Amino acid sequence: MKSIRLERVSKSYDGELILDNLNLEIPTGQFFALLGPSGCGKTTILRLLAGLEHVDSGKIYLGDQDITNVPIHKRKINTVFQQYALFPHLSVFENVAYSLRIKRMSDDLIKAKVSELLKMVRLSGFESKMPRSLSGGQQQRVALARALISEPEVLLLDEPLAALDLKLKEEMLLELSQLQDKLKMTFVYVTHDQFEALTVSERMAIMNVQGDIEQLGTPKAIYEFPVSRFVANFVGNTNFIEGKLQISSGKYSVEVDGLGLFSVYTPVEKLWMIPGCRLYVSVRPEKIFISKSPKEGFSNHMAGKVIDIIYYGRSTQYRVKLRNGLYVLVFEQNEEHFPQENIDYDDEVHLYFQKENVVLLEH
C-alpha cells in the first residue's frame, strides 16, 4: 500500500481559483476523511486524485511515483461515485467484473473474483440482476465491489452515502469501516457531513471555503481540540465567549465583559497567547452543566434565563440568555426518566463548566 501526496497543487475552474498551492499527505492504509462545506474544493481534490481533472500546477505522488500526468485509466486508483454510475445495460456481475474484463482476465478467474467480492459486500446471488432493480443501498454496494475488485492502491469515495436514509447510512458507515479494516487499503472519503466523517475515519482533514486545509488529525483531536473558530464551529456545535487573556503565576484566566473572570486551561501554549490579547473561549454545549440550584466544585459559573428548549430524545438542548446578553447552548443527556430537576422556559439557571474543558482560539 502506498501513501498519496499532493504537492503544491493549484486548480482553477471557470476562472475561479479553487485550490491554491495545496499540500496534503494522506497516510497509507488508513480511512481518511476530507470534510468541508459545499464548494470548498474537496470534490476537486478527489477528481484530481482519480485523474478526472488535471492540475494547473503542482504534482501528485502515489508512493514514490509521480502520477500527475498519468491518464485516468492507467492509475491504480478507483472511485465510488456519488451517484454510483453503475452501467445500466450490464448486469451486476458484469458491472463488478468490468475492470477485469478490460484486463482480459480469464473467465474462470473473473467468476471466482466476482463471487468473492459480492460475498464481501453481502450481495451473493445478485449476479444476474440489473442495476435498475436494485435499491440505493444495494447499488452502492455493487459500486463498491466494482471499484475494489482490481485491488487498487487507493479507493476514493465521493459522498457515497448522500442518497441514503439515516438508518441505512449508519449501517453502511459501519460496513465501510469494517471493510477498510479488513483490506487495510487507503480509503479517501469526501463528505460535507461531519457525522459521517467523525464516525468512520481514522484521520481527517477539514477544509474551509477558500480551499485551504484548516486542520489535519484524528477525529477526536479535531473535535476536542479544534485549532480555529471555523473548525470548532463546523464540527459539532460550540459556544464562543469573547474575552481578554490574563496570565498570573502560570494560571490562565479570561476576563469577559459583564460576566467576570473565567478560569481556563490550555494544553499547548501558543505564540499568540500573550497577556492582554483578545481571544475566544470555546466551550462545547455538552461540557456545560445546567442546574436550577447552585452547585459546588466547578471552576466556572454563569447565570442566565432559559429561552429555548429543544428535545432531541437522547438529549435536550437549552438556549440560555446570560446576564450580559450572550446566548449559550447547553446539551444535557436525558439520563433519567424522572429527573430530579425539571428545567422549563424562563427558568433562572446556573451554568457550570470546568477550566480543562475549554479551547482557547485566536481572535
Next chain:
Amino acid sequence: MKMLTRLITDELPFFLACPALLWQVVFLYIPFFVLAIYSICDYSAVTGTYFLTGSYYSDIIHSLCFKIILRSFFVAILIAAICFIIAYPVAYYLAVKSGRRYKTLLLFTLILPSWTNLIVQTYAWFFLLGKNGMISVLLQRIGLISPSFHLLNNYFSIIVGMVSCYLPFMILPIYAVLEKMDKQYLEASADLGADRFETFRRIVFPLSLPGVYAGLLLVFIPSFGEFAIPSLLGGSKYAFWGSVIVDKFLKSRDWRSGAALAFIGVMFPIMVMGLTYVLLRGKKIVQRYRQSHHDGLNGNGSAKEFWG
C-alpha cells in the same frame, strides 16, 4: 341547447380527444379496412356478386411484383447501412467533440437540408449528376470517367439521392442519445481502467443503440416506400414497390391488386423492425441468463450482424 352544453362540459375530455381519434379512425383505420376488403374481394360480372379471393395475393407473390418488393427491400437496407456508417461518426462528433458554439451552428446546418423540399433536394442531384451536370463534367475533365458513362438514371444516382435525403434523419436520433448520455458512465469506465476505445465499445455504443434503432426506423421504412427519388433520379427505369403502387392506383386503376401489393409490401419493413426490436431486447435477456464469456458486451457484434 342547455342540455348539450351540460353534456359537453361534463364529458369535456371525451369531446376534446374525439376529433383526433376520429381523424385517425376515419382517415387511417377505416381506409385500411377498405383496402383490406379490396384486396380480398372480387366482383364477378357473371354472377353480379362479390366474393372472397386470395388470388390477388397469390398473383403478386408468384409474379414479378415480388421481385420488385425484394429489390425495394434490399435497396432500403443498403441505404440504411450507408446512412448508419456515415451518420454515427457525425453524430458522435456533434455530441462529444464539438465545442458549444460550433455545436449549435452544426446542428442548424444539419437540420436545414432535412427541412428542404424532397423534390428540391432530389432535383439538386439531378442537376449535378446529369450528362451536362457539374459533377459529370468535372469527372470527365479529370479523366476519371468516359463521356458515355452515365451518373444519372441508374442505381448510383438513386442511392446518392436517397442517402442525401435521409442522412440527417439517421444523424439526429443518434446525436440525441449520445448528447444525453450521462458523462459519469464514461468517467466510471475510465476510472476502472478502460481507455477511450474500450469505453466506446463497451459502454457508449451499447447505450446508444436506442438512438440507432430510432434512426433506422426513420430511414429504413420511408426509403422502402420511396417513389419520387427513384422516379426522378432513376429515370423510371427501375420499378420499385412505390412506383408499382403508383402505377396500379393511378394509371392502370387496378386497385385490388394494388391493395394486396401494399399489404404484402408493408409487411416487410414492419417485420424487420419488429425483429430488430426483439433482437435488441433479446440480447439483454440472453445476457442475463448466460454468464457471457465474450468480452462484456455484444454491442459491436449485434449491430454489424443486422446490416451486413
Next chain:
Amino acid sequence: MVDNRQYFWRFLNPIVVAIAYLFLYMPIIVLVLFSFNDAAFSVSWVGFSLRWYKKLINSPEIISALETSLIVAIVTTFLSLLVGTFFVVASRWWRTSMLGNIFYTNILLPEIVLAIGILSIFNFFNIPLGYGSVIAGHTLLGLGFVVPIVKARFVELDPILTEASLDLGATYLQTFRKVVLPLLMPSIIASGLLVFTLSMDDFLISFFCSGPTVQTLSVYVYSMIKTGVDPMINAVSTCFLVISSILVLVLCSLKVVDHVISYE
C-alpha cells in the same frame, strides 16, 4: 498501439463530418448558384441574371401552385395544432400514455400507404378528390408530430403545476389560460412550424390525393423535372430553401430544438 488507434480516429472523425456536410450541401449550393446563371441549358457560368426569378413571378401556374400549397399548409397546420392539442390536454383526465402512441403509426408507416388509404376511402364514398383529401392526409402526418411533441411538454407541467394552480384557488379554465397554455406555447409553435414545413414539402400524399383540379407546388415541380432541366426549377428551389432557412432559424431561436430532436 492503442494510442495510435485513438490518434487515427481523432484525425479521421472531423474529416468524415466534413465529407458528410459537403455531401449534404454541395448539391444545394450548386443549385442556388445556377439559379442565377444567365443561360438556359449550359452548365458553365455565363453571367449573373435574375431572369429566371422574373419568369417565376410571371408564371401563373407556379403562382397558383404556390397558393394551393400555402392554403393546404395553413389549414393543415391549424387543424393539426387544434385537434392535436385538444387531444393532449384531454389526456389529463384519461392518463393513458398508450393512447398517445397511436399517432406514431402516421409517421412510421410509409407515406404511400397513407396516401392510398385516403385515396381509397374518398373513392369508396364517392367524394371527389381535392383540397379536402390532401388536407386530410397532411393532417394525419401533422398529428403524428404535434401529439408527441406537445405531449412531451405537457407531461412536464401536468399534474405538478396544474395541481399547484388549483390548490391556490384557480379553476381549471383559469389554470389552462394562465399556466398550461403559455407553457405549452413553445412546443405548439415548434410543432406548428414543423407541420407547416412538412405540408409544404410533402409530395406523395399531394401526388396521390390531389386529383385533377388541385396541384401543390411539389407536384408541379415534379412534373417540371420530368420534362428536363430548367433553370426556373433552380429558382423555385432557391425560394423554397430561403423559406426553409427562415423557418429553421425561427425554430432554433425558440429553444425547443432539443424537444424536436429528442422526439425524432
